[in-house]
Amino acid sequence: MSDASPAAHGRRDPALFGQTLVVIGGSAGIGLATARQARAEGATVILTGRDPERLRTAAAEVEARSTAAFDANDPDSLRQFFSELPGPIDHVLVTAGSPAYGRLLDMDSEQARRAISAHMVLALDVARHAVTTVRPGGTLLLLGGTGARRLRAGLGTAPAATAAMPVFTAGLALELAPVRVNLIAAGFVDTPLSARLLGDHLEARREELRATLPIGRVVVPEDVAALAVHIMTNTALTGATYDVDGGQQLVG
Numbered sequence: 001m002s003d004a005s006p007a008a009h010g011r012r013d014p015a016l017f018g019q020t021l022v023v024i025g026g027s028a029g030i031g032l033a034t035a036r037q038a039r040a041e042g043a044t045v046i047l048t049g050r051d052p053e054r055l056r057t058a059a060a061e062v063e064a065r066s067t068a069a070f071d072a073n074d075p076d077s078l079r080q081f082f083s084e085l086p087g088p089i090d091h092v093l094v095t096a097g098s099p100a101y102g103r104l105l106d107m108d109s110e111q112a113r114r115a116i117s118a119h120m121v122l123a124l125d126v127a128r129h130a131v132t133t134v135r136p137g138g139t140l141l142l143l144g145g146t147g148a149r150r151l152r153a154g155l156g157t158a159p160a161a162t163a164a165m166p167v168f169t170a171g172l173a174l175e176l177a178p179v180r181v182n183l184i185a186a187g188f189v190d191t192p193l194s195a196r197l198l199g200d201h202l203e204a205r206r207e208e209l210r211a212t213l214p215i216g217r218v219v220v221p222e223d224v225a226a227l228a229v230h231i232m233t234n235t236a237l238t239g240a241t242y243d244v245d246g247g248q249q250l251v252g
Contacts, residue, residue, distance in 0.1 A: 014042025015233040019138075020065070020089040022046045024072050024126060025096035027054040029191035030143065033221035034093055034228045035062045041229060046089070048072065048081060048096075072096040073118065075125055082129035090138040091232045094126050102156045115157040119144065120168055127172050127181070136178040139232045142169055143224075144185045146245045166241040173239030180238035182231050187245025190218045214247035 021038045023031045027049030035045045039062045047062070049055040052069040059067045066086075070077035073096070100107075100115035107115070123142050130140045144165040148158035165183055173181040188194065188209060195202050209218050227244050231237050243249070 014040070016090075016229070017042030019091065019232075020044045020046065020087075021091045021093065021232070022048070022085070022089050024048050024092065024094045024122075026093075027051055027058045029095065029193055030186070030189060030221045030224045030228075031093065031095040032058050032062070033225035034095075035064070037222070037225045037229045038091075038232070039063065041233075043091075046085070072126075073122055078125055078129070082133055085133060088135050089133055090135055091141065092126060092130055092134060092139070093141045093143070093228060094123055095143045096122060100156050101154060101158060103154055104156060107156060112157060116161060119161050120164065123168070123172070127176060130179055131176060134176075134179045137235055138179055140172070140176060140179060140181045141228055141231060142181070142183045144183050144241070146185045146187045146243055146249055149249065169241060170239040177238070180235070182237055182239070183241040184224060184227055184231070185241050185243045185245070186224050187219060187243075187248035189224060190220050209246070209248070212251045214250060217246070219244065219246045219248075 016038055019042070021035065021043045023035050023045065025031045026035050026045070026047035031047070035047060035058070039045055044065045045062050046066050047055060047059055047064045048068045048070065049058070050069065050071055055067050055069050058064070068081045070081060072078055100111065100118065127140060134140065142165070145158070145162055148155050148162040151159050169181055169183040188205065190206065198205055206218050210216065224244050227242055231242065
């Protein structure tokens with residue numbers, strides 16, 4: 001009979017055991033992949049999304065504690081969701097929102113407002129609720145991108161939002177402390193959203209990235225999810241931006 005501890009056999013306790021993660025935009029892609037990895041690390045997950053059917057499917061896969069189907073850009077719906085949470089939570093991941101490309105001069109004022117709101121205003125609205133719902137030392141984790149760092153015509157408001165998000169995140173980290181706030185900046189990630197944006201050009205983009213990226217493959221949601229879980233578990237991280245793009249910025 002052996003009295004060796006679990007550690008002696010290479011086992012460890014799940015890194016998020018007993019913690020609760022809320023994913024705003026968790027029915028597919030990066031949000032769902034993060035929910036899977038967090039669940040594997042012992043977390044309880046709560047998912048939100050706009051599509052009720054897709055949300056139900058995702059919730060069944062990760063054994064979510066609960067779900068809520070609503071548009072996260074609606075402040076009233078967002079407020080109601082946080083007010084009805086069953087208790088304090090530990091982490092919030094915001095993946096909702098999609099880029100709006102096109103010539104700046106072709107965008108009317110309302111289109112520009114929506115494009116900016118999809119990221120920074122949503123993040124600020126979630127941050128207001130995180131102040132009272134996330135436990136000290138927990139995480140508000142935002143999702144941005146790296147692709148618009150190289151300025152070119154047709155990117156719309158994306159370059160401005162890309163440049164602003166790191167300092168916006170750092171400012172939130174100071175104001176929400178001891179809740180930690182961090183930003184993941186992803187390049188191209190092979191998600192359903194990418195498929196919708198690229199349409200018939202998706203496979204050509206995949207082949208281009210396989211041939212040019214230093215890692216020799218396309219970044220997938222699980223790559224981003226692994227970084228997200230690490231940021232949740234490493235309590236020394238706050239106010240920072242973490243790139244995960246397979247070296248896309250290095251090769252253009």
